[in-house]
Amino acid sequence: MTSRERVLAHLDGRPVDRLPLMPITMQFAADLIGAKYLRYATDFRTLVEGQLRTAEQYGFDYVSCISDPAREAADCGADIVLFDDQPPAFKEERALLAEKTRLAGLRIPDPLGGGRMTDRVRAAELFRREVGGDKLIEGWIEGPMAEGADLRGINTIMLDLYDDPAFVTDLFEFVTEMEIRFAQAQVEAGVDLIGIGDAAASLVGPAFYGQFVWPCEKRMVDAIHAMGARVRLHICGDTTAILDGMGRLGCDIVDLDYPVDMRAGRARMASQVILGNVEPVGVMRNDTPDHVRAALAACHEAVGPRYIVGAGCELVRDTPEANVRAMGAFAMDTAP
Amino acid sequence: MPDYALMKRCLYDGKAADVERLTREALAEGRPAGEVLAEGLIAGMRVVGEDFKHNVLYVPEVLIAARAMKAGMAVLKPLLGAQGAGVKPAGVLLMGTVKGDVHDIGKNLVCMMAEGAGFEVHDLGVDQSIEQFLAATERYRPDVIGMSAMLTTTMPYMKVVIDGYRERGFGHVKIAIGGAPTSRTYAAEIGADGYAPDASGAVDLFLRLVGDGPVGTAAA
Numbered sequence: 001m002t003s004r005e006r007v008l009a010h011l012d013g014r015p016v017d018r019l020p021l022m023p024i025t026m027q028f029a030a031d032l033i034g035a036k037y038l039r040y041a042t043d044f045r046t047l048v049e050g051q052l053r054t055a056e057q058y059g060f061d062y063v064s065c066i067s068d069p070a071r072e073a074a075d076c077g078a079d080i081v082l083f084d085d086q087p088p089a090f091k092e093e094r095a096l097l098a099e100k101t102r103l104a105g106l107r108i109p110d111p112l113g114g115g116r117m118t119d120r121v122r123a124a125e126l127f128r129r130e131v132g133g134d135k136l137i138e139g140w141i142e143g144p145m146a147e148g149a150d151l152r153g154i155n156t157i158m159l160d161l162y163d164d165p166a167f168v169t170d171l172f173e174f175v176t177e178m179e180i181r182f183a184q185a186q187v188e189a190g191v192d193l194i195g196i197g198d199a200a201a202s203l204v205g206p207a208f209y210g211q212f213v214w215p216c217e218k219r220m221v222d223a224i225h226a227m228g229a230r231v232r233l234h235i236c237g238d239t240t241a242i243l244d245g246m247g248r249l250g251c252d253i254v255d256l257d258y259p260v261d262m263r264a265g266r267a268r269m270a271s272q273v274i275l276g277n278v279e280p281v282g283v284m285r286n287d288t289p290d291h292v293r294a295a296l297a298a299c300h301e302a303v304g305p306r307y308i309v310g311a312g313c314e315l316v317r318d319t320p321e322a323n324v325r326a327m328g329a330f331a332m333d334t335a336p
Numbered sequence: 337m338p339d340y341a342l343m344k345r346c347l348y349d350g351k352a353a354d355v356e357r358l359t360r361e362a363l364a365e366g367r368p369a370g371e372v373l374a375e376g377l378i379a380g381m382r383v384v385g386e387d388f389k390h391n392v393l394y395v396p397e398v399l400i401a402a403r404a405m406k407a408g409m410a411v412l413k414p415l416l417g418a419q420g421a422g423v424k425p426a427g428v429l430l431m432g433t434v435k436g437d438v439h440d441i442g443k444n445l446v447c448m449m450a451e452g453a454g455f456e457v458h459d460l461g462v463d464q465s466i467e468q469f470l471a472a473t474e475r476y477r478p479d480v481i482g483m484s485a486m487l488t489t490t491m492p493y494m495k496v497v498i499d500g501y502r503e504r505g506f507g508h509v510k511i512a513i514g515g516a517p518t519s520r521t522y523a524a525e526i527g528a529d530g531y532a533p534d535a536s537g538a539v540d541l542f543l544r545l546v547g548d549g550p551v552g553t554a555a556a
Contacts, residue, residue, distance in 0.1 A: 027489070081438055086489045089438045091462070154441050158396040159403070162350060203441070205394030241391055281488060281517045316488040316517065 128190030139186030143198025202237030258312030289326035347380035350400025381452025402448035432460035439486035
């Protein structure tokens, strides 16, 4: 059974030999090959090399195109803050849509137009050539709340939810259409699964999540399924209050961050596969291999057989090798 | 007697214009600025903070409530600073996100909640170096420095700031840290005076730091 076969069989509810292993790595993978993160995030060959080496070294069942949330916004024309050795980021006062009127003139970038989105599509193509059929290949897009915050400014969009709901609706319309096109390009390039990262969605509470965010996430999920790909949803932070909605999206994998109680997650995701949610810093980075294993066993026990091994969020860059190996060993030794 | 219950309700609901109007009306009735601050704005934000802590309110609600509080504060501020007003802040707080880190929504929430608890808050913004923290300390004479970081790559700079303060003789200034990758353990490691896991906890921590002396690294 190849890694790809294992993950897909597990998602379909068919028997597998062991739990799949799919922790998120970005800076960790760049460090493993000695690459500065700016290069990792801007040169698909470096990203692919980092992911392949990491997957090989630790036995991960997948490779991912994820790097940072700024690709789509950059191609829209946003001013991105670049760092030599950490992820690109945004400054609120320089947000592309600091003036709301600019939204009307904004055009959806072509995912194959040669920008940062294209670089991710190229990564998907190279993954397919290198490990297609062996490892599961994951593409990545931003969710409506995360991308809306990237374009408008995270502090400002929180006020927009009250001050100008029509603008938020229009912005999320734009974002949803853009992300579906981006997902399509990655699926056509060969990814098996699209991850949707909607970090800021954990900040807004269940009412705004249900009113503005959920309908757009749902459209993304349905569109990706219609393309024939699977969906992994990851929302950073404490999503306890919006678990019901997350459960109703119909994602194949719901990737929960560490503040969420895994039993609560399972109670709201009847049959979906849940991934996570060992604390990335407190346990994975700072604790011992024995405690990593114990934390994973607790997650597995809480979630039950429909579980994938991973941390609550990205494995941070200075996570000890022994702890990542302990995570891998748990997956290798454990049947669903 | 001003309708402080209404003022608190308007603040809670984020009705900035109403809070501003009620603040003016209270002053016009001859109520002291300090009383309007304490009974109206601070009391209102206290409810917001409690409800945020217990997941009754979320970030958007806190931000609009804080905006309403600021509308009232803008009316009160000139009076609070006047000689004889008799109003002292709960403490002076200097806040910043450390060098290399531009993530600021958590830090902004802490600033708003601290201002709502009666602190004089000076927000340095994001990407702040030790030199910028020190220059602001000389200028504002804070009781507490609050630092935030969102990334494991930027949080080591918190130690640079703490070491810098100790080396330059600012050991009396309390230093608190927070942000996603930080923890009580990390605060102890780098010699911080305290750690808080969220904005509400940060305000409780600041109050303890200025009120009861050292609190170690107890989580709020």
